Amino acid sequence: MHSDPDSDTANTPTAGQRWINEAELELGLATLLDSDQRTLTLLFAQSEESRCYARESAPLVRIRFAAGDTIHFYPSADPQQPLQRSDVLEVVADHGLLFYRIDCDGSETVVPEGWIDPFMPLHRPTLRLFSGQFDAGHWFELRHSARQAAQRQALDPLRGLSSGRIALLPHQLYIIHEVAGRRRPRALLADQVGLGKTIEAGAIINSQLLNGRAERVLIAVPAALQHQWLVELRRRFHLNPTLLDAERLQLLAEQSDGNPFEQCQLAICALDLISEPHWAALAVAAGWDLVVVDEAHHLQWHPQPEQVSAEYRTVEQLSAVSSGLLLLTATPQQLGIESHFARLRLLDPQRFTSLQQLEQDQHNLVPLAAAIDEIERGSGLSPRSQAFLAERLSDDQRQLLAQWQQCPTDDQLQHQLCHALLDYHGTGRVLFRNSRVAVGGFAARSVHPELLAPPAQYTAEALASPTPEQHYRDAGGSDWTQIDPRVAWLLNKLKQSPGDKLLVIIHCEESALDLVDYLRIRRGILAAVFHPQMSVVERDRAAAMFADDPDCPLLICSEIGSEGRNFQFAHQLVLLDLPRNPDLLEQRIGRLDRIGQRHTVQIYLPLLADSAQQQLLRWHHQAANAIAQHNPAAEPLYREFADRLTTTTPAGADFEALLCEAAQRNQQLNSELEHGRDRLLERNSCRQPQADQLVRSLEQADSDPQLIQYMALLLDSWGVEREPLDAHSWVLRPSSEMTEPLPLLDDCGVSVTFDRATALRREELAFLHWDHPLVTAASEQLLRSSRGNTTLATLDGRPLQQAGIAAGSILLELCYLLEAPQGNNRYLPPTTARWLFDEQGRNLAGPLKPELLSKLCKPVGRRLAAQAAKSKQATLRRLLAVGEQSAREASAQLTAAATAGAEQQLRREQQRLTALAARNPLFDSGELEALAAERRRVAEQLRQLQLRLDAIRVIVVT
Numbered sequence: 001m002h003s004d005p006d007s008d009t010a011n012t013p014t015a016g017q018r019w020i021n022e023a024e025l026e027l028g029l030a031t032l033l034d035s036d037q038r039t040l041t042l043l044f045a046q047s048e049e050s051r052c053y054a055r056e057s058a059p060l061v062r063i064r065f066a067a068g069d070t071i072h073f074y075p076s077a078d079p080q081q082p083l084q085r086s087d088v089l090e091v092v093a094d095h096g097l098l099f100y101r102i103d104c105d106g107s108e109t110v111v112p113e114g115w116i117d118p119f120m121p122l123h124r125p126t127l128r129l130f131s132g133q134f135d136a137g138h139w140f141e142l143r144h145s146a147r148q149a150a151q152r153q154a155l156d157p158l159r160g161l162s163s164g165r166i167a168l169l170p171h172q173l174y175i176i177h178e179v180a181g182r183r184r185p186r187a188l189l190a191d192q193v194g195l196g197k198t199i200e201a202g203a204i205i206n207s208q209l210l211n212g213r214a215e216r217v218l219i220a221v222p223a224a225l226q227h228q229w230l231v232e233l234r235r236r237f238h239l240n241p242t243l244l245d246a247e248r249l250q251l252l253a254e255q256s257d258g259n260p261f262e263q264c265q266l267a268i269c270a271l272d273l274i275s276e277p278h279w280a281a282l283a284v285a286a287g288w289d290l291v292v293v294d295e296a297h298h299l300q301w302h303p304q305p306e307q308v309s310a311e312y313r314t315v316e317q318l319s320a321v322s323s324g325l326l327l328l329t330a331t332p333q334q335l336g337i338e339s340h341f342a343r344l345r346l347l348d349p350q351r352f353t354s355l356q357q358l359e360q361d362q363h364n365l366v367p368l369a370a371a372i373d374e375i376e377r378g379s380g381l382s383p384r385s386q387a388f389l390a391e392r393l394s395d396d397q398r399q400l401l402a403q404w405q406q407c408p409t410d411d412q413l414q415h416q417l418c419h420a421l422l423d424y425h426g427t428g429r430v431l432f433r434n435s436r437v438a439v440g441g442f443a444a445r446s447v448h449p450e451l452l453a454p455p456a457q458y459t460a461e462a463l464a465s466p467t468p469e470q471h472y473r474d475a476g477g478s479d480w481t482q483i484d485p486r487v488a489w490l491l492n493k494l495k496q497s498p499g500d501k502l503l504v505i506i507h508c509e510e511s512a513l514d515l516v517d518y519l520r521i522r523r524g525i526l527a528a529v530f531h532p533q534m535s536v537v538e539r540d541r542a543a544a545m546f547a548d549d550p551d552c553p554l555l556i557c558s559e560i561g562s563e564g565r566n567f568q569f570a571h572q573l574v575l576l577d578l579p580r581n582p583d584l585l586e587q588r589i590g591r592l593d594r595i596g597q598r599h600t601v602q603i604y605l606p607l608l609a610d611s612a613q614q615q616l617l618r619w620h621h622q623a624a625n626a627i628a629q630h631n632p633a634a635e636p637l638y639r640e641f642a643d644r645l646t647t648t649t650p651a652g653a654d655f656e657a658l659l660c661e662a663a664q665r666n667q668q669l670n671s672e673l674e675h676g677r678d679r680l681l682e683r684n685s686c687r688q689p690q691a692d693q694l695v696r697s698l699e700q701a702d703s704d705p706q707l708i709q710y711m712a713l714l715l716d717s718w719g720v721e722r723e724p725l726d727a728h729s730w731v732l733r734p735s736s737e738m739t740e741p742l743p744l745l746d747d748c749g750v751s752v753t754f755d756r757a758t759a760l761r762r763e764e765l766a767f768l769h770w771d772h773p774l775v776t777a778a779s780e781q782l783l784r785s786s787r788g789n790t791t792l793a794t795l796d797g798r799p800l801q802q803a804g805i806a807a808g809s810i811l812l813e814l815c816y817l818l819e820a821p822q823g824n825n826r827y828l829p830p831t832t833a834r835w836l837f838d839e840q841g842r843n844l845a846g847p848l849k850p851e852l853l854s855k856l857c858k859p860v861g862r863r864l865a866a867q868a869a870k871s872k873q874a875t876l877r878r879l880l881a882v883g884e885q886s887a888r889e890a891s892a893q894l895t896a897a898a899t900a901g902a903e904q905q906l907r908r909e910q911q912r913l914t915a916l917a918a919r920n921p922l923f924d925s926g927e928l929e930a931l932a933a934e935r936r937r938v939a940e941q942l943r944q945l946q947l948r949l950d951a952i953r954v955i956v957v958t
Contacts, residue, residue, distance in 0.1 A: 013040055013055075014096030018063045018113050020122070021051075029063060029118040045079075045118040061130060063113075063122070064098060067091060071100060072120035073111045083117055123786035125952045126880060129869060137859045139788030140953050142713050144815065144850060146779045147832050147950070149710060153770050154829030160207030162698045163771035164237040165759050166199055167596060170691035171434045175200050177694055179432075180207035183930035185290065185324040186347045190433040191685075192632060193583075194442070194590050197328045198232055201292055204326060206237040209266075210771055214289035214324060216265050220315070221294040223270040227532065229294070230268060231539070235763060238773050244269040249279060261286035271295075275314040284317045290324035291315070297329040301342030312342070319346050323930070347430050348924065369680040372418055378408040389421075394918075415689055422684045429924075432685040436630060439686075443571070443597040445589070447628045449617055451609040452485040463611040467577055470508045480511075481518040486576050489606040490515075491523065493574070494553055501546065501570040502554040505588050507577050509533070509558040516556050530557040543567075544764035557591075559584070567591055569761060571599035576606065578616040580642075582626050582634035589627070596760075603627060615650040623662035633669035637662060707770060708754050714778055718742050721749075728755035729765060743777030750774075789951040792868060793857035797957035803847075805838055810872050811955040812837045812879040813845075813853070816887050817948055818894050820941040827902035827938050833887070833894055833947070839875055841882045857955060868956050876954065883949075891947045899942050906935050 013035035019042055021027055030042035033050060040058060043050045053060060065071055069088045074081050086102040093099075098113040122128060153159055161177055162168060171191070179185045185204060189197045208214035219241065221229055226243060233239040242248070242264040249269075252260030259282050261267065271293070274283050293299070293315055300309035319325045327343050337359065344352040352358060371385035381389070393401060397420050404413040436442055454463055462471040469480040481487045490504065506512050509531045519525040526549070528542040546555040547569060555567070559579065573592050579585055593601045605627075607613040621627045623641075626634035638645075641662050648655050708728075715722055719737035722730045733749035734742070744750070752766045752774075753759050759767030768775060782788070797807045805811070814837070819830040836845040836853075860868075869876065913928055 012096055016097050016112075016114050018116060019060050020063055020127075021059055029116060029120070031114065031118075061127070063127075065091065065100060065116075066124075069124070071102070071111065072117035073100075073115045074117065075115075077115060121786065123789070125786075125789045125949055128786060128790040129876065129952055129954070130873065132869060133786075134790055134792050134869075135786075135788050136717075137791050137793045137857060137953075138713065138717050140791040140793075140951060141788075141854055142710075142717050143782065143788030143951055144832075145710050145713065146782055147815075147817070147830070149706070149770065150779065150783070151829045151831060158694070158697060158701070160210040160771065161203070161694070162701070162756075163210060163769055164203055164206055165756075165763070165767045166203060166236060167760060168695045168698050168702075168756070169196070169439075169595060170688075170695055171439050171686040172196050172200050172203070173694045173698070174686045174691040175432045175434075176203040176207065179326070180204045180211075180213075182927060183213060183323070183934065184924055184926045185213075185326065186430060186924060187325075188296075188327045188329060188343050188347060188431045190329050190431060192434065192436050192630075193586055194436060194594060194630065195434050195439060196595075198229070198294070199236065201294075201326050201328055202232050202237050202239075205233070205266075205290065205292065206239060208290055208324070209239070216286075216288045217267070217290045217292065218261075218283065218286075218288045218318070218322075219266075219268045219292045219294070220271045220274055220318075221268065222298070223272060225294055226268055226270060233266075235540075239266060241266040241268045243267075244273075246273055249273075259286050271311050271314075275310040277310075280310075280314045280317065283314070284321055288318065288322045290326070291318045291322045292326045292328070294328045296327035296343055296346075297339060299342065299346075301339070301345070312346075315346055316349075323926075344430065365680060368421060372421055372680065372683065375404065375408075375414060375417055375421075378414070380405070380408065393420075418683070419687060419690070422680075422687065431681065433681050434685050435682060438679075438682045439595070441595045442630075443593060444600045445593065445603055445628050446600050447603050447605065447621065449605040449607065449621065450489065451614060451617075452489060452606055454608040454611060455483040455485065457483050458608070463608065466580065466612050466616065467507050467511070468608060468611060468613075469511050469514075473510065473514075479514070479518075481514055486606050486608070487515065487518065490554075490574065490576075493604065494525065497553075497572070499550075500553065500572055501567075502572050502574055503567055503570050503591060504554055504556045504574040504576065505559070505591075506556065507559045507579065511576075512556050512558040519554075525554075526552045528552055528555040530555065532558065540764050544762065546570075547762060568594050568597045571597065572602045572604065574604045574606070577613055578605070578607070578620060580616060580638075582620065582624060582631070582638050585620055585626060586630065586634070593630075610651070612650075615645075615655070618650075618659060619645060619662070623659045624666055625663075631666070631670070632673055633666055637666050637669055640665065702756055707768065707775070711754075711768065711775065714782070715742075718778070720745065725751065725753075726758075729753035729758060742774075743781060744774045791952075792860055792954040792956065794860050794956045794958050795853075795856050795858070799856075800957065803838075803844070804840075805957055807957055809839045809957050810868075810875060811844070811957065812876060812883065813953040813955060814880075814883040814887075814949060815951040815953075817950040818891070818898065818945055819948075820945055827905055828898055828941055828945070831894065831898060832950070833890060835883055835886055837879045837882055839879070841879065843886070853955075857953075860956070869954060872954075887947050887949075891945075894947065895942065895945050898945065902938050902942065906931070906938065910935075 013032060015032055015034060017032040018029045019032055019040075020029060021042075021044075027044045028046050030044045030051075032040060033043050034041040035055075038055055039052050040055055040060060041050055041052045042060075065088050067088050067090055070085055071088060072083050072085045075084055084104065086104050088100045088102060089108070090101040091098060092101065092110075100111045100113070101108060102111055122133065128134070158177070160180060161173060166172070172195075175189065175191075179187045179200075180203065185208065189200055191197050191200070205214075205217055205219075209217070219229055226245075230241060230243055233241055244252075244260070244264065244267050249260045252263050256263055261283050269279075269283070274280060296315070299312040299315060300307075301312050302308050325347055327346060329343055338355060341352065341355045341358050344358065367384060367388040371381060371389055374381050374385055389401065390398075397417075400413065400417050400420065404410065404417050407413060454468070457477060458468050458472055459475075462468040462475070465471040469484055472480050490502075493502065504515075506515065512529060512531055516527045516529045519527045526545075528546040530539060530542055534542070542555065545552045546567070554574075571592055573589065575588060579588070589601065589603065605617060607617055620634075624634045624637055625631055631637075641658070644658055648658050712722070715732065719735050719739065720742055721733040721735045723733070724730055729752065731749060731751045732745060734745055734747060750766055751764065752768045753762070754768050756767065759765055766772070766774065770776075795811070797805055797809075814835045816833045816835075817830050818833060820828045834845050834850070835843050836848055837843060910928070910931055913931060917925065917928065
């Protein structure tokens with residue numbers, strides 16, 4: 001809003017107009033009752049009194065809100081109705097009165113100025129300046145810091161890459177950076193188990209949302225993985241997806257009388273549910289920017305359409321209407337070529353048209369892989385490789401090849417040449433697969449099986465069950481913890497390992513709870529527990545207890561309950577039973593055996609002898625060798641032998657023969673997998689040195705102290721109590737000095753850390769980074785308010801005397817903001833422009849930088865500030881006019897600079913994509929089309945750039 005009493009006829013005194021008394025701003029907005037040539041009579045709602053002022057000398061200012069201002073108003077002339085608020089779209093003057101056109105709940109309406117709340121805050125800097133509303137100086141500094149941070153973040157090419165509780169691992173960062181930066185991210189993520197496909201997909205989702213490339217995201221997963229995804233997205237990326245089960249979908253459909261999928265911007269849904277014809281049609285009709293499908297290798301495709309599964313058809317339909325599609329799947333070697341082709345066909349049915357063509361394309365890559373091998377060895381190119389490259393390289397690439405041939409030991413030339421050649425790898429644009437062998441960094445495993453004599457109370461039927469204690473309990477047996485030797489073994493293990501942390505996993509939720517109760521109540525042993533009925537907060541507390549409480553030696557988890565959680569700080573795993581499925585077994589071991597585990601993972605297997613558990617132990621350990629090491633062949637091996645394993649009696653020659661046959665088949669499968677290992681694909685999935693450079697850049701960003709300094713100033717200004725936990729961590733609590741609530745800070749407070757390693761180790765601490773909701777919401781709340789947009793300070797003028805600045809004079813600092821009306825854009829972020837005028841109208845912004853002024857300026861009391869502003873009002877108005885004129889003159893130059901910067905970035909992207917399209921036969925032309933559309937949008941926004949005054953600082957020279 002602004003004060004402009006002489007601008008138009010709307011400022012000619014007319015009954016019903018709104019005015020303020022600059023000397024008594026606390027009286028709020030007044031309504032003009034009457035006027036004549038000498039006096040004005042106003043009604044102040046707060047005191048319910050009318051006052052008469054002399055027109056020539058009264059401290060009165062006509063109030064006029066502007067487009068973009070937020071007004072508080074009554075929906076009619078009746079002040080008893082509830083207040084509403086909305087942004088002004090347009091201001092219209094009629095017979096001396098102002099009328100504001102607003103958007104109220106989707107429909108436009110007009111609000112007469114008489115309906116405006118008399119007590120609403122008055123935010124515009126110029127109005128606050130002349131009405132004596134000054135903030136403390138630190139708010140000005142904070143506002144400036146917030147603007148600078150917002151601009152840096154918008155321009156940061158790596159924004160969103162590490163905005164989460166994730167380790168900075170090269171293979172993950174490369175995939176995230178490569179895929180998240182696309183306008184049409186369509187990719188197959190096929191890393192081997194344990195390498196973090198879910199983290200990669202979550203980070204891509206987060207980055208796409210942060211950078212405005214996606215607004216609506218659907219995640220379709222097997223029902224058993226819904227909660228894991230919910231936990232991962234919340235804990236790692238602070239995203240809050242909606243879990244859509246059948247009940248929730250039905251409820252949303254009834255409430256909205258429409259498409260329930262349209263009610264959610266970020267949704268998780270079970271794949272089998274969303275594939276039901278009714279829900280599938282609605283999901284497809286809702287429209288999505290990005291669709292993510294986990295366990296995509298279970299989608300069944302067949303050349304005969306009638307044999308294609310409902311799940312595959314649903315994903316195919318979603319793919320057709322979505323810009324982005326991420327498929328998380330097993331490795332191509334595990335899938336087989338036909339299943340692998342089916343996944344690629346979902347990503348791009350126009351290019352992946354036949355299985356035969358895919359096989360031919362892969363065969364054609366053999367010479368490319370050989371050429372890259374020769375370049376990396378520095379041994380020179382074979383005649384075959386030279387002939388292969390001669391047909392494909394551009395002139396620039398031939399020149400690069402010639403330079404390398406002259407100096408084959410030059411690492412930089414080698415990397416540049418290999419990078420260019422990898423672009424010819426067609427499927428490398430859409431398929432990413434890293435192997436555990438290539439990535440490395442995994443700990444060894446040590447297996448300790450121990451067969452225990454079963455209790456007499458367990459029947460043959462119970463022992464034939466993978467969960468004998470559940471069978472015993474369901475049959476009416478008494479407390480199994482009193483008779484089961486596995487419990488006694490666990491107690492003995494705790495005695496032998498004082499101070500160690502044990503992660504204990506047992507299949508059944510009831511069994512886990514029974515065991516915890518037994519340990520706590522009967523043995524006095526503190527045990528944390530995870531089970532599926534716990535909330536996310538309860539799981540956080542259990543994880544924190546296990547990690548940090550020295551009196552809590554173990555965490556007991558049911559099969560479903562610990563998914564999505566990793567406990568690398570522990571290295572001892574106790575499995576009280578074994579699952580049949582080798583993927584579940586690997587998931588259990590993977591709670592400890594992750595990248596970053598520094599100790600050998602000790603796996604203890606106290607199992608009942610002569611039982612189904614012993615049979616599964618021998619299968620997983622002897623036949624599949626899936627406990628002592630990760631075995632990518634374990635799952636296909638199990639599928640091949642599952643029926644025979646179920647029907648073969650454990651005690652007998654047939655079972656021994658089965659184990660021997662399976663062990664031989666396991667070796668054969670692993671040999672086939674290793675032989676089929678695509679090292680060209682592995683190179684392309686984690687290109688070096690680019691991946692390591694990403695790590696270094698993000699480590700440097702993590703070590704930058706700007707965020708800690710900014711948050712310290714913000715929290716102190718807000719009145720939040722900060723109690724240090726360590727050099728990088730605080731406990732934040734609200735205090736009685738807070739004038740307004742801080743987003744995401746409740747009465748209980750919150751513990752935060754700025755250190756990534758600490759955040760990975762302690763999940764109960766919020767990991768603060770520039771994109772964390774607490775940081776962004778607090779910054780946005782600050783910048784939407786008037787906080788810091790009008791301040792007054794004093795400055796020792798002795799160092800400035802040589803510049804002709806005398807004591808008693810003032811300086812006026814004006815901060816303008818150049819922004820697009822549609823809000824933030826990575827190419828057109830809100831940009832600050834600053835002027836600093838002395839009383840002669842000279843701009844001193846160059847020599848007196850913000851950092852220098854901040855050190856020199858001293859605070860001043862509110863009353864003295866108001867008096868100083870009032871005494872210099874004429875000078876201030878004159879300098880404001882000078883500033884307005886300077887801003888108008890600079891606007892074209894600033895707009896031209898913004899235009900040039902945006903166009904340069906977009907042109908560079910277009911050149912890069914055009915060159916890539918020329919080399920890569922599977923390049924998605926839709927990316928170039930999306931870029932062209934974005935260039936048109938940016939060009940339109942450039943024509944609408946606006947320069948507005950954001951903040952004022954009056955500096956009194958002493």
